[in-house]
Amino acid sequence: MTxxxxxxxxxxxxxxxxxxxEREWMARRRDKWLTRDxxxxxxxxxxxxxxxxxxxxxxxxxxxxxxxxxxxxxxxLNELKSAxxxxxxxxxxxxxxxxxxxxxxxxxxxxxxxxxxxDFDKQQIEIERISKEMYRKADAFVITLGLSEIWESSxxxxxxxxxxxxxxxxxxxxxxxxxxxxxxxxVQYIQQIVEIIxxxxxxxxxxVFSISPVPLKxxxxxxxxxxxxxxxKAILIAAIHSFIDEDTAKRPAxxxxxxxxxxxxxxxxxxWQADLRHPTAEAIDYVCRRFIxxxxxxxFSLDSIVKFTVPEVACLPNSESQSSTGPLLLS
Numbered sequence: 659m660t661x662x663x664x665x666x667x668x669x670x671x672x673x674x675x676x677x678x679x680e681r682e683w684m685a686r687r688r689d690k691w692l693t694r695d696x697x698x699x700x701x702x703x704x705x706x707x708x709x710x711x712x713x714x715x716x717x718x719x720x721x722x723x724x725x726x727x728x729x730x731x732x733x734x735l736n737e738l739k740s741a742x743x744x745x746x747x748x749x750x751x752x753x754x755x756x757x758x759x760x761x762x763x764x765x766x767x768x769x770x771x772x773x774x775x776x777d778f779d780k781q782q783i784e785i786e787r788i789s790k791e792m793y794r795k796a797d798a799f800v801i802t803l804g805l806s807e808i809w810e811s812s813x814x815x816x817x818x819x820x821x822x823x824x825x826x827x828x829x830x831x832x833x834x835x836x837x838x839x840x841x842x843x844x845v846q847y848i849q850q851i852v853e854i855i856x857x858x859x860x861x862x863x864x865x866v867f868s869i870s871p872v873p874l875k876x877x878x879x880x881x882x883x884x885x886x887x888x889x890x891k892a893i894l895i896a897a898i899h900s901f902i903d904e905d906t907a908k909r910p911a912x913x914x915x916x917x918x919x920x921x922x923x924x925x926x927x928x929x930w931q932a933d934l935r936h937p938t939a940e941a942i943d944y945v946c947r948r949f950i951x952x953x954x955x956x957x958f959s960l961d962s963i964v965k966f967t968v969p970e971v972a973c974l975p976n977s978e979s980q981s982s983t984g985p986l987l988l989s
Contacts, residue, residue: 685952686913687902691864692953694718697795701737702802703729705870705916705937709802712946712966723789726768729804730839731847731894732819733766738854740786741793747818750778753825765820798864799855802916805874806839806893807886823878836878838889844897852901852911861907866953867898868913871920873935891917914952919945936971 692698697719700710704727714720723741728734740746749765762778764770770785772778811818812835824834839847848867855863869891877886898913905911920941923929929941943966950960 682951683915683919683948685866685915686899687905687910688912688914688952689864689909690953690955691798691909692950692958693955694958697797698800699793699796699798700800700802701728701734702800702868703727703804703870703872705804705872705942706800706802708937708942708968709800709916709946709949711968712942715966716946716960723785723792725785725789726770727804728768728821730806730808730819730821731803731844731851732808732839733821734801734803735847735851735854736766736819737789738793738851741789742854742858743790744854749818749820751825763825765822768821793858796859798866800866800868800914801851802868802870803844803894803898804870804872805890806844806897807836807874807877807879807890808839809834809836809878823876838879839893841893841896841900844893845900848897848901852905852907856907862909864909864953865911866914867902867911868915869894869898869917871917872937875935912953914949916945916949919948931968931971933971937968939966939968942966942968 694717698710698713700706700713700720702709707727710720725737728737736746747766751761751763751765753761753763755761759773762772762775764778764782767785770778770781772781808819809823810820811833813833820834823836852865855865873887874883874890877883879886879889881889895917902911902913920929920937923941923944928938930936931938947960950958
């Protein structure tokens with residue numbers, strides 16, 4: 659018996675999937691608010707750092723405090739509490755490196771460290787001062803989440819989530835456990851992040867969330883790293899959309915599809931550097947231009963001549979990619 663497929667069927671409701679690579683890449687709940695005078699407060703992972711470098715190179719007044727990178731929503735929330743003058747969590751590790759030298763390391767940030775305790779304390783004070791000033795000036799917020807795989811305290815401070823995994827050589831290692839946040843937990847973190855911003859800045863303040871396309875560096879989950887990475891990103895994506903579904907503010911939060919652009923970017927783009935993990939300058943440039951297209955208000959010319967660059971990352975053999983005494987980082 660032969661079954662004939664009738665392709666002459668009526669049109670269906672919905673927005674049809676397209677594999678077209680050169681397209682608009684429309685953000686969810688996008689709004690036109692970005693001008694050349696907008697003070698953007700940007701926080702997030704290593705992709706967010708390069709994203710802000712691109713915007714600065716284009717002459718936008720970015721607020722980028724020198725606290726380094728934040729990977730998970732818990733430490734992003736903690737940093738916003740600090741920047742807004744609220745009580746935040748602090749944790750300093752004292753670690754001896756392979757050369758016998760003592761390092762003072764901020765476990766809530768990446769990578770803030772020093773060989774000298776007085777210098778470390780001064781550095782922390784300066785970070786707090788700059789971040790509070792930049793938060794005060796901010797008109798809009800761009801928040802890039804990196805991972806939902808976390809390290810948290812296994813002691814009495816069960817609410818303490820750190821920004822990086824414990825060092826291999828350190829007595830503190832046994833005090834932390836590794837797990838994935840649930841979707842509901844991430845939603846709760848997002849709700850608190852947004853609440854702080856709206857209390858201080860009003861509910862018409864632009865807030866844009868995105869997911870870093872950069873894969874995790876290492877996982878302690880026991881999964882294949884590819885599986886761990888996709889699970890980590892999927893939890894974040896589900897949580898952001900769950901929050902936006904219920905966001906009824908005067909200006910609802912928006913979702914910019916940086917992660918999705920990398921999944922379906924133009925074929926001519928060289929997305930990754932030699933390690934197949936860090937984005938190329940061309941890829942970041944492409945994504946940032948899509949960001950401007952989504953949110954710019956009125957006339958907004960971009961400098962097409964400026965050559966954006968990123969630090970080149972070498973592709974190390976697997977045997978050299980992890981030091982027995984070095985840090986284990988989640989991203």
